[in-house]
Amino acid sequence: MRLPPLVLPVITTLIPSIQAWGFYGHKTVALLASRYLLPETAVFVQTYLYRGQSIMDAAVWADRYAHIPLGRYSKTWHYIDAQDDPPRVCEVNYNRDCAVSGSGCIVSALVNMTERIQNESLPWAQRAQALRFILHFLGDIHQPLHTEHKQLGGNRIKVLFHGHEANLHSIWDSRILESFRGRPTERGIISFTNELQDRIESGEYKSEATVEGWGKCLNISSAEECALVWAGGANRWVCEYVLKDEELEGKELGGEYAEGAVGIIEKSIAQAGYRLAGWLNMLVVGRHGLDEGVGMGVNGGWKVLEGVREGFEDLDMEIEGQFREVEGGFEGLRVQY
Numbered sequence: 127m128r129l130p131p132l133v134l135p136v137i138t139t140l141i142p143s144i145q146a147w148g149f150y151g152h153k154t155v156a157l158l159a160s161r162y163l164l165p166e167t168a169v170f171v172q173t174y175l176y177r178g179q180s181i182m183d184a185a186v187w188a189d190r191y192a193h194i195p196l197g198r199y200s201k202t203w204h205y206i207d208a209q210d211d212p213p214r215v216c217e218v219n220y221n222r223d224c225a226v227s228g229s230g231c232i233v234s235a236l237v238n239m240t241e242r243i244q245n246e247s248l249p250w251a252q253r254a255q256a257l258r259f260i261l262h263f264l265g266d267i268h269q270p271l272h273t274e275h276k277q278l279g280g281n282r283i284k285v286l287f288h289g290h291e292a293n294l295h296s297i298w299d300s301r302i303l304e305s306f307r308g309r310p311t312e313r314g315i316i317s318f319t320n321e322l323q324d325r326i327e328s329g330e331y332k333s334e335a336t337v338e339g340w341g342k343c344l345n346i347s348s349a350e351e352c353a354l355v356w357a358g359g360a361n362r363w364v365c366e367y368v369l370k371d372e373e374l375e376g377k378e379l380g381g382e383y384a385e386g387a388v389g390i391i392e393k394s395i396a397q398a399g400y401r402l403a404g405w406l407n408m409l410v411v412g413r414h415g416l417d418e419g420v421g422m423g424v425n426g427g428w429k430v431l432e433g434v435r436e437g438f439e440d441l442d443m444e445i446e447g448q449f450r451e452v453e454g455g456f457e458g459l460r461v462q463y
Contacts, residue, residue, distance in 0.1 A: 148300025149186065150310040150318070151395050155265040156185035157319045158399030159406065160431040164415040167407045168431060174254040175433025176442075181261065182315065182430060188262035194448035202227035203235035203259070204266050207275035208361050213372060216365035218273055218357045220350065226275065232267050233353040235259065240349045243409060251439040264402040267353060268394040270368050271295045273361040280368070288380035298368065302384045303391050316428055322396045331396055337417050340397050344404040344414045356401065363390055 160181050163171065175184055191197035192204065207226040208218045224231040230238075242248060243256035266272045271279040271294065280294035287297050288305065308314060326335040334340055343352040367390060377383075404414035 148303060148310070150300060150303050150307065150315060151269075151391070152185045152189075152262060152265045153182035153310070153315050154319050154322070154395050155268075155398045155402060156181045156261050157315060157430065158322055158396065159261075159264075159402035161319070161323055162400065162403035162407075162416060163431075164407050164411050164413075164418070167410040167415070170410045171257065171406065171431060172434045174250070174257045174435070176435045176438065177433055179433045180430045181432070182312075184258045184433075185261040185265065187258040190449055191258075191445065194445065194452055196445055196448055199229065200235070200259075202229045203232055203263070205272040205279060206231040206233055206267075206357055207279075208273055208357075208364075209275050210361070210364075212274065212276060212369040213365045216274075216361050218354060218361050220354055223275070232263055232272065233350060233357060236263050236267070236353045237349040239263070240346055240405075240409065244346075250435075251441055254435075254439075260405070261402065264356075264405065265395070265398050267356045268360050268398040269298065270360045270363040270390075270394075271298050273357045274364045274368075276364075276369065283374055284376060285374055286376070286378040286380070287384075289378070294368075294374060294379075297379060297384070298387070298391070302387050305380065305384060306388050312430075316430070319399075322392065322399065326396060326400060331393065335396070335400055337414065340400050341404050341414055341416045344401065344408050344416075346405065346408045352405075356397075359397075360394065363394075 160168070160171075171181060175181065188200070188204070192201040206218060206220075206223050208216070208223050209226065210217050220233055224234055239256040239259040243253050243260065245253070248256075274280070277283045278295070280298065281296075283294040285292055285294055285297065287301050292301060304310065307318060322331075325331040343355045345352060367386065400416070404416050407413060407415040
């Protein structure tokens with residue numbers, strides 16, 4: 127089924143009001159990853175995105191999907207509830223923590239979607255959905271409060287941010303980053319991505335952004351193990367910074383706290399983008415490709431990877447209809463229904 131020419135741009139640009147890592151973070155993760163895709167991987171990604179849909183658009187789809195009736199089953203897939211005791215103990219335990227929700231967690235979801243995208247017997251639409259989930263979940267799993275159970279991942283910790291009421295989870299998702307970088311625009315996201323890429327290739331991240339560092343666990347046959355490594359790294363920040371001061375309730379966090387957090391957030395986004403590229407390369411080509419010199423000279427600057435799929439699947443038409451019904455009514459994925 128083909129959409130009328132004026133409908134498709136609406137589908138590819140609508141976004142929710144609140145997302146994990148926010149609009150800024152998720153789109154930056156995906157765009158940064160596109161800079162390190164091997165040529166074969168880039169073609170594969172384009173094949174599983176609609177014409178006019180960018181890799182940045184696809185990266186925010188999963189949050190919107192979790193808020194409609196058709197996709198509500200997936201809402202617990204965006205986090206894992208670590209039953210630890212910050213700031214004294216921070217640790218992620220799959221058998222203990224993934225079972226909390228009763229319907230899966232981000233670790234099991236990444237394992238599942240990694241398997242599904244490789245399954246050539248599945249219809250195009252299902253593999254395309256698996257790609258959208260992977261683009262999103264690699265971002266989520268690097269957000270510290272998406273790896274923590276305490277107070278619903280910080281949603282129940284009420285704070286002030288530049289004089290306005292907020293909760294701890296929301297300021298880590300988007301408000302801290304936006305307070306330092308402004309409201310997210312495509313130009314701003316591309317500029318931020320270029321900056322992170324510079325840090326990876328010649329700046330402060332260079333010594334860590336290596337195959338032996340950030341790219342150490344990219345074995346798609348051990349997806350559960352790798353997802354736990356990433357979740358554990360994010361979770362450590364909960365003890366080391368996010369909740370190191372247990373008495374955050376009611377505090378103003380727009381000053382010194384935010385200044386200390388923004389560097390953590392930016393580095394986590396860079397890690398997520400780097401690892402996402404390696405993961406997609408492994409899925410498509412069988413090698414991570416992160417040491418092959420793919421970078422600014424190939425896909426960088428202001429170029430944004432876009433899809434080539436013509437027409438629109440019936441299921442996605444139905445999903446888009448539900449998006450329109452609830453647009454603007456999102457409350458955050460950790461809010462219990």
